[in-house]
Amino acid sequence: MQREEGVGNRKTKAMKKILAALALFASSEAAAAHHHGDDMVMKASAEKPDEAAVKAAVFDYFHGQGEANLERLNRAFAADEASMVGVMRADDGAESLRTWKDMNEVLANWASSANPPGATRDGEILDMHITDGRIATVTFRSTDRFYDALTLVKIDGHWKIVAKVFVRQ
Numbered sequence: 001m002q003r004e005e006g007v008g009n010r011k012t013k014a015m016k017k018i019l020a021a022l023a024l025f026a027s028s029e030a031a032a033a034h035h036h037g038d039d040m041v042m043k044a045s046a047e048k049p050d051e052a053a054v055k056a057a058v059f060d061y062f063h064g065q066g067e068a069n070l071e072r073l074n075r076a077f078a079a080d081e082a083s084m085v086g087v088m089r090a091d092d093g094a095e096s097l098r099t100w101k102d103m104n105e106v107l108a109n110w111a112s113s114a115n116p117p118g119a120t121r122d123g124e125i126l127d128m129h130i131t132d133g134r135i136a137t138v139t140f141r142s143t144d145r146f147y148d149a150l151t152l153v154k155i156d157g158h159w160k161i162v163a164k165v166f167v168r169q
Contacts, residue, residue: 050159054128054136054152057159061150062123062142070111078153078160079103087167117143145169 047055057076064072073079082103089095100106110116126147127139136152136159151163 050130050133050136050154051128053159054130054138055125057152057161058125058138058140058150059123061161062140065110066117066121068111068113068116070107073107073111076161077103077107078155078162079107082160082162082164084164084166086165089168141169 060072061076063069064076080103084100084103084106086098086100087095088098121143123140123142125138126141128136130136134154136154138148138150138152140148140150142148146166146168149165150161152159152161154160
């Protein structure tokens, strides 16, 4: 009986490897995701490694900010080179742009928050495009407060956010 279960497990593992390999060569249609916390519901059966890595970087940013976790934030951003631009609205409704060029300072501020937003908020990737396996653009909805446009680049095999533009909802 032990022997039969071992053969079955090997067949199952082999089948999973074959299916994973086929998924990599399947249609290049982007996997759409809806995110609540850490649970993702994928519309496509499999995603490519770059798609998964870009999503991981985006959610390291989102959860790193929510948890005031500098390690996750540094995993997400190329902080020495990254910048951020926000569309700010004054009390009279006038809009202006504000630019942050020192993302190390921004990340440190997020990580030192005495009252971080926490893990109960939700966020989702609304749109994602990866070009040439080296640059990605992501539109992200952060809870019901912000929309982010993120630019990521692949550096030494790791996806990092190099630009963030945000608007309040």
